[in-house]
Amino acid sequence: MIEALIGFTAVLVLAFMRMPLGVALGLVGVVGFAHLSSYRAAISSAARLVIDAGQSYGLSVVPLFILMGLMVERGGMAKELYRAAYVFLGHRRGGLAMSTICACGMFSAICGSSLATAATMSKVSMPEMRRYKYADSLATASIAAGGTLGILIPPSVILVIYGLLTEASVGKLFIAGVLPGIVGVLFYLTAVMFVVSRNPEAGPAGERTGWGDRLIALRDVWATLGLFIFVIGGIYVGAFTPTEAAGMGAAGSILIAWWRGALNINVLLEVTRETTMTSAKLFMVLFGALIFSNFVNRAGLPDGLISIVNSIDASPLGVIFIILAIYLILGCVFESLSMILLTVPIFAPVVEALGFDLIWFGILVVVATEISLITPPIGLNVFVLKGVLKDVPVSTIFKGVTPFWVADIFRLILLALVPSIALLLPSYM
Amino acid sequence: MRKFLTKTERLVDSASLFAANLAAAVLLVLVVLTCIDVIGRYFFNNPLVGAVELVQICMGLIIFLSFPMMFLRSDHVVVDLVPQFGRGRLGWLVAIVFLFVTVGVALALGDRVYDYATRAWEDGDITEYLRIPRFPVVGLITIAIFSAAAVSLLRALVLLSRADKSAQYNAEYEEGSADS
Numbered sequence: 001m002i003e004a005l006i007g008f009t010a011v012l013v014l015a016f017m018r019m020p021l022g023v024a025l026g027l028v029g030v031v032g033f034a035h036l037s038s039y040r041a042a043i044s045s046a047a048r049l050v051i052d053a054g055q056s057y058g059l060s061v062v063p064l065f066i067l068m069g070l071m072v073e074r075g076g077m078a079k080e081l082y083r084a085a086y087v088f089l090g091h092r093r094g095g096l097a098m099s100t101i102c103a104c105g106m107f108s109a110i111c112g113s114s115l116a117t118a119a120t121m122s123k124v125s126m127p128e129m130r131r132y133k134y135a136d137s138l139a140t141a142s143i144a145a146g147g148t149l150g151i152l153i154p155p156s157v158i159l160v161i162y163g164l165l166t167e168a169s170v171g172k173l174f175i176a177g178v179l180p181g182i183v184g185v186l187f188y189l190t191a192v193m194f195v196v197s198r199n200p201e202a203g204p205a206g207e208r209t210g211w212g213d214r215l216i217a218l219r220d221v222w223a224t225l226g227l228f229i230f231v232i233g234g235i236y237v238g239a240f241t242p243t244e245a246a247g248m249g250a251a252g253s254i255l256i257a258w259w260r261g262a263l264n265i266n267v268l269l270e271v272t273r274e275t276t277m278t279s280a281k282l283f284m285v286l287f288g289a290l291i292f293s294n295f296v297n298r299a300g301l302p303d304g305l306i307s308i309v310n311s312i313d314a315s316p317l318g319v320i321f322i323i324l325a326i327y328l329i330l331g332c333v334f335e336s337l338s339m340i341l342l343t344v345p346i347f348a349p350v351v352e353a354l355g356f357d358l359i360w361f362g363i364l365v366v367v368a369t370e371i372s373l374i375t376p377p378i379g380l381n382v383f384v385l386k387g388v389l390k391d392v393p394v395s396t397i398f399k400g401v402t403p404f405w406v407a408d409i410f411r412l413i414l415l416a417l418v419p420s421i422a423l424l425l426p427s428y429m
Numbered sequence: 430m431r432k433f434l435t436k437t438e439r440l441v442d443s444a445s446l447f448a449a450n451l452a453a454a455v456l457l458v459l460v461v462l463t464c465i466d467v468i469g470r471y472f473f474n475n476p477l478v479g480a481v482e483l484v485q486i487c488m489g490l491i492i493f494l495s496f497p498m499m500f501l502r503s504d505h506v507v508v509d510l511v512p513q514f515g516r517g518r519l520g521w522l523v524a525i526v527f528l529f530v531t532v533g534v535a536l537a538l539g540d541r542v543y544d545y546a547t548r549a550w551e552d553g554d555i556t557e558y559l560r561i562p563r564f565p566v567v568g569l570i571t572i573a574i575f576s577a578a579a580v581s582l583l584r585a586l587v588l589l590s591r592a593d594k595s596a597q598y599n600a601e602y603e604e605g606s607a608d609s
Contacts, residue, residue: 018514018600019527020505027534047541051570055489057481063456063491064463240467243484247463254460272453277504280452280495285506338508 001304004296007032011292011342021338025288032295046291053290054283057243058164063279064246065155068231068253069111070271072224075257078120080220081106086128087209087217094196094203096132097142098189100125104146105185106221108153109228110253112160114336114373118147118381122388135202136392137400138195141374144381144397145188145404148370151336153181154232155246158340158366161286165293165341166348168358170242171235172426176359178232179421180367183414187407195403223259227252236429285341293345302349309350316354320361320416323347324368331372335380339369363422364415371408374401431590438501438587441580445497452494459487479559489566493573500531500580507600515600521588524600528585535578543571 007028014024026046033042053059072078085102089095104121111117122143129139151158154174163170196203209217231249234240240248257263296302309319330339344365351361373381382397415421462483470476477483499505507515514523548554549564556563588598 015508016511016514017523017527018507018511018520020503020507020531022505023527023531023534026538027530030534030537043537043541047538047545050538050574051542051545051567054492054570055485055566057484057488060459060484060488063488064460067456067460239471244463244467247460248467250460251464268457269450269453272456273449276449276452276456276491276495277499280492280499281504281506283492284499335506335508338506 001300003032003036004299004301004304007292007295007299008342015338020284022284022286022288025285025292025341029288029291029293029295033291033298036295036298042295045294049290049294050287053287056164058170059160059283059286061155061160061170061242061246062157062282063275064243064250065112065157065160066278067250067272067275068155068227068246069113069116070275071250071253071257072107072110072227073116073120074267074271075253075260075262077110077221077224077256077260078103078107078124080217081224082121082124082128084217084221086206087214090206091208093200093205094138094192095206096125096129096134097138097192097195097203100129100139100142101146101185101188101192104143105149105153105181106225106228108149108151108181109232110155110224110249111150112155112157114147114150114370114381115384117150118143118384119388121147122385126389132204132206134204135199135400137396138192138202139400140382140385140389140392140397141400141402141404142188142192144374144379144385144401145191145408147381147384148373148408149181149184152177152184152363152366152370154178154235155242155249156366157282158336158369159362160242161282161337161340162344162362162365164286165289165344166358166362168362172359172429173362174232174242175236175425175429176363176422177366178425180363180411180415183421184367184370184408184411187411188404191403191407223256227256236425238429282337285337289341289345292342296345301346305346305350306353309354316356317416319354320351320356320364323351324364324412324416327365327368328371328375331369331375332377334372336369336372339372340365357419357423359426360419360422364412367408367412367415371405371412374405374408434583434587434590437583441497441501441583445501445580448494448496449498452491455487455490455494459484459491462487479556482556482559482561486561486566489570493570496573497576497580500577501584503584503600517598518595520600521591521595521598524598525585525588528581528588531581532578532585535574535581539571539574539578542567542574546571 010028011024015021030042030046082099082103085099089098100121104117107117125143126139154177156177159173159177160170163173227249231245235242235245348358352358373379376398385397386394466477466480514520546564546567549567554563555561
């Protein structure tokens with residue numbers, strides 16, 4: 001077990017020195033494995049892992065869902081989603097921030113990435129909130145926090161990776177993310193209400209929209225929402241495997257973009273190339289992580305942890321809360337994908353040995369990871385926003401995000417104590 | 430020397446762009462493939478035979494054809510917590526050292542993947558349903574990993590040739606330099 005801890009430290013040091021994470025993980029994984037057995041065995045198993053994972057059927061959902069998200073983004077559908085939320089919520093105090101949260105939730109239903117959700121929504125909703133003189137802190141925080149829903153509400157790239165690492169069903173993981181995602185939206189709306197009740201100036205009300213305009217706004221988003229229901233509903237009723245659903249979803253998003261006149265050959269080439277590059281980048285880290293986790297398992301880290309947990313006779317739920325606390329701390333310095341890849345192979349066997357459901361644990365991990373996206377000092381969503389809105393100081397965004405962060409902590413505790421929120425829908429599959 | 434490196438870099442850039450465009454085309458093939466499979470199954474009661482194998486081959490092509498471009502642009506997931514390691518003389522030095530490490534790792538891995546490719550060729554290894562030979566994809570993976578090594582070496586040499594500008598090194602800028 002000591003070898004695994006040394007390896008873990010080595011990865012951290014190399015990563016902090018800016019070595020590409022995939023290379024750092026792969027290098028330490030091979031060297032560590034060679035130390036425990038032989039160089040030949042280490043490099044052979046690494047080569048086999050790269051060949052197999054690079055041609056994995058299950059992982060083909062990754063590029064397909066990335067393509068779907070990018071296509072929807074280019075098709076300009078984010079604006080209409082925001083509009084649809086605005087016509088129903090805009091006239092309330094803090095209504096524009098609430099609309100942002102709801103639009104983020106809907107956009108997440110097509111897009112599997114939190115950073116993309118935050119970046120897209122910041123372009124759509126920030127100008128509106130500026131026009132109504134919203135406080136920068138509330139406006140930016142609602143986008144940063146709303147954006148985190150991207151990795152929980154299916155489709156989610158992170159859940160696919162979790163599924164690969166733990167051999168849990170990706171379809172069930174997706175469906176399990178739906179209710180916690182909705183709970184997340186409700187908690188964020190509560191956070192907005194809390195902020196405007198303390199400081200009404202932060203979020204003035206917009207104009208009320210009549211029912212005629214509301215119906216028109218709904219008409220504009222039916223295609224996007226239809227695509228979500230088709231893709232996720234198809235997985236839920238068992239009509240498609242996640243890969244097939246992703247393929248159909250990607251085709252659907254291309255058709256919608258084309259129908260709306262947002263597609264030409266250049267856009268198609270640009271979007272597909274961005275998709276393949278992003279996927280390759282992700283796979284590179286994944287290869288490294290698989291090689292590293294092979295070493296960690298061989299070194300007996302998960303088994304060591306299980307025996308420690310058994311020997312101190314801790315309450316199982318207590319162990320879960322300790323693991324979640326570790327995620328929150330790691331989240332302060334690590335980016336979400338790296339964190340999942342590094343920790344899940346170590347913690348999942350422990351959680352399974354304690355008799356917990358790995359689908360439920362996956363949702364908890366993703367929610368904890370979401371929190372890390374808005375946790376100082378490196379909450380990535382905050383920096384994505386900072387990149388788009390250069391005139392807002394990072395400290396303002398972090399300050400504004402605090403109520404949302406607290407709402408997230410409450411949600412995490414709720415999901416941990418009431419597993420059925422995550423497990424209800426998958427139980428009917 | 431610097432001129433030669435710049436010329437080579439440009440040439441490699443065009444070649445990688447070509448491979449990346451191929452990967453993008455394969456992605457569209459993958460989309461069409463999954464749709465044909467689903468539509469065939471539900472509407473014509475006639476699913477695509479061996480769809481799983483075709484998807485696997487497409488995945489291999491998509492990921493590994495993108496490798497040269499990714500390494501050329503150093504477009505990797507990096508933990509950006511200590512910015513000092515990405516700037517100035519220290520950043521320049523660390524970048525070069527890590528590029529050489531990358532070359533070493535890629536060569537070691539590529540060497541072993543090459544063994545698997547030759548074995549697939551010699552054994553006449555084929556897929557289960559469609560009986561497609563496996564060696565072309567494993568061979569492509571070998572080439573992709575070796576080209577990652579070559580491209581990283583090229584980048585290391587380019588950086589070394591800019592030793593006089595090392596104090597102004599900025600990883601963010603470097604990452605974008607191949608774009609222009």
